[in-house]
Amino acid sequence: xxxxxxxxxxxxxxxxxxxxxxxxxxxxxxxxxxxxxxxxxxxxxxxxxxxxxxxxxxxxxxxxxxxxxxxxxxxxxxxxxxxxxxxxxxxxxxxxxxxxxxxxxxxxxxxxxxxxxxxxxxxxxxxxxxxxxxxxxxxxxxxxxxxxxxxxxxxxxxxxxxxxxxxxxxxxxxxxxxxxxxxxxxxxxxxxxxxxxxxxxxx
Amino acid sequence: xxxxxxxxxxxxxxxxxxxxxxxxxxxxxxxxxxxxxxxxxxxxxxxxxxxxxxxxxxxxxxxxxxxxxxxxxxxxxxxxxxxxxxxxxxxxxxxxxxxxxxxxxxxxxxxxxxxxxxxxxxxxxxxxxxxxxxxxxxxxxxxxxxxxxxxxxxxxxx
Numbered sequence: 001x002x003x004x005x006x007x008x009x010x011x012x013x014x015x016x017x018x019x020x021x022x023x024x025x026x027x028x029x030x031x032x033x034x035x036x037x038x039x040x041x042x043x044x045x046x047x048x049x050x051x052x053x054x055x056x057x058x059x060x061x062x063x064x065x066x067x068x069x070x071x072x073x074x075x076x077x078x079x080x081x082x083x084x085x086x087x088x089x090x091x092x093x094x095x096x097x098x099x100x101x102x103x104x105x106x107x108x109x110x111x112x113x114x115x116x117x118x119x120x121x122x123x124x125x126x127x128x129x130x131x132x133x134x135x136x137x138x139x140x141x142x143x144x145x146x147x148x149x150x151x152x153x154x155x156x157x158x159x160x161x162x163x164x165x166x167x168x169x170x171x172x173x174x175x176x177x178x179x180x181x182x183x184x185x186x187x188x189x190x191x192x193x194x195x196x197x198x199x200x201x202x203x
Numbered sequence: 204x205x206x207x208x209x210x211x212x213x214x215x216x217x218x219x220x221x222x223x224x225x226x227x228x229x230x231x232x233x234x235x236x237x238x239x240x241x242x243x244x245x246x247x248x249x250x251x252x253x254x255x256x257x258x259x260x261x262x263x264x265x266x267x268x269x270x271x272x273x274x275x276x277x278x279x280x281x282x283x284x285x286x287x288x289x290x291x292x293x294x295x296x297x298x299x300x301x302x303x304x305x306x307x308x309x310x311x312x313x314x315x316x317x318x319x320x321x322x323x324x325x326x327x328x329x330x331x332x333x334x335x336x337x338x339x340x341x342x343x344x345x346x347x348x349x350x351x352x353x354x355x356x357x358x359x360x361x
Contacts (some may be wrong), residue, residue, distance in 0.1 A: 013222070026276075030269045034215070035224040038263040046259045055268075062272040063279065080224065080250060133258035152255035155225035180251055 014079035022069035029066055036080065037062070042088045043153045047091050047146055047159030049138050053098065057090045064090075081160040082149060088164050095142070132194070136186035151176055151177075204234040229256055 014035065020028035040061060055154035064086055067151050137145055143165065150161045162172035204212075207232060216223040220231045233253060 014224075026273060029272070033272060034265045034268045037265045037268045038227075039225045041257045041263055041268070042261060045261060051261070058268065059272050059275055063275050066272075066276050130254075130258045132255055137255065137258065148255060149259065152229075152252040153226055153259050155229055180248060183251065183255070203296075 012074075013088055014083075015074040018065070018069045018072045018074075018079050019081075021066060024073070028143050032065070034063055036083050039153055040083060043084065043149050044087055044091050045177065046134070046137060046153065047088075047142075047147050048094060048098075054132065057087065057094050060090055061087050071163060077163060078160065081156065081163050084154050084156060084160075085164045088146060088150075091146075093136075128194070129191075132187065132190045133183075136183055136190060140179055140182055142177050144182060147172060147175040149181040204230045209234050226256055226260075229253070 004185045014032070017028045017032045017035075021032060037058060041054055041058045042059045047052050048054050048057070061083070065083070072079065074170055137148070140148065146165060147161055150164055154160075154164075156164065158169050158173050158176070161176065162169045165175070212223065212227050213229065216227065220228060220235065223231060229252075238253070
C-alpha cells in the first residue's frame with residue numbers, strides 16, 4: 001500500500017514567495033525558480049520525453065505564476081502542489097499540440113532528454129539500468145507515468161497527486177499502484193533480456 | 204549528491220532538510236541516510252521512487268531559466284497590445300475563428316451582390332412581361348436596363 005502522506009514539513013516559505021510574486025517582486029520569482037525550477041523541469045522532461053518541450057513548458061509555467069500568483073490561496077493547498085498542477089496541465093496541452101503536429105506530419109517525435117552526463121550512458125551497469133528505467137517510464141500509460149513522476153520527482157503525497165491530476169485520492173492511489181506494478185514488470189522483462197544477451201555473448 | 208552539494212544546498216535552503224524543495228529534499232535524505240536505489244531497503248516502493256528519481260535527474264541551470272522567464276515577462280509587457288492580434292491569430296482557435304468570420308463576411312457580401320443583380324433582372328423581366336423590347340445599344344430610356352420600357356423608344360433607336 002502507498003502511504004497516505006509523506007512525512008515532511010510544509011515549506012511555507014513558498015507561500016510567502018508567491019505572495020511577494022503577486023505583489024510584483026521579480027526577486028521572489030527568481031527565488032521560486034531556484035527552488036522549484038529543477039524539479040518541475042525534471043518532471044516535465046520525463047513526462048514529455050523531450051527536453052526542449054519541457055524547457056518551454058517550465059518557462060510558460062513561471063510566466064503564468066508571475067501573472068496569476070494572486071490567485072493562489074494558501075488555505076486551499078500547498079504551493080508546490082499548485083506549481084505541479086499548472087505544470088501538469090501545461091504538459092498535457094503540450095503533448096496534445098505535439099500529437100497534432102505529428103499527426104499532420106510537422107514533427108517527428110523522439111525521446112530527446114539528455115542524461116545527466118551525455119555520452120557517458122551505457123559505460124557502467126548503473127547507467128544502463130537508469131537508461132532502462134527511462135525507457136520503461138516512457139512505455140507507461142500517460143496518467144500512470146504522471147502519478148509515478150509526481151510521487152518520485154515532486155515528492156507529493158496521494159492527496160496532492162489527486163489534486164494535481166484532478167481526481168479522487170482513491171483513483172490517484174490506484175494509478176500510482178498500477179504505474180509502479182507496470183514499471184516493475186517492464187524492468188523485470190528488460191533486465192531478463194539484458195541478462196540473456198550477456199549469457200549468449202559469454203557462451 | 205556530494206558533500207559539497209549538500210553543504211551548498213544547506214546554505215541555500217536552510218538546515219532543515221524536510222523543508223527543502225523537491226527533488227533536493229529526496230536527494231539530501233538519501234545522502235544523509237546513505238541509501239541508494241540499489242541498496243537494500245525495507246520499502247520496495249521507496250526504492251522504486253528513488254530509482255525513478257535517479258533516472259529523471261538531468262543537468263539544470265536555474266539562472267539561465269530565470270533569465271529566460273524574465274525576458275519572456277518583459278517581452279510580454281512591451282507587446283501586450285501591439286502583438287495581441289498576431290498572437291491571437293497564431294493560435295489554432297484564433298485562426299479558426301478568423302476563418303469562420305471571413306467566411307460569414309464573404310457569404311453576406313455574396314448575398315448582397317447577388318441581390319443587387321437579382322433586382323436588376325427582376326426589373327428587366329417585369330419590363331419584358333409588360334411588352335418592352337430590347338434596345339440595340341443595351342440601354343433603355345432610364346439608362347439602367349437593356350430593355351426599353353417604351354416599345355416606341357426602341358424603334359427610334361434603330
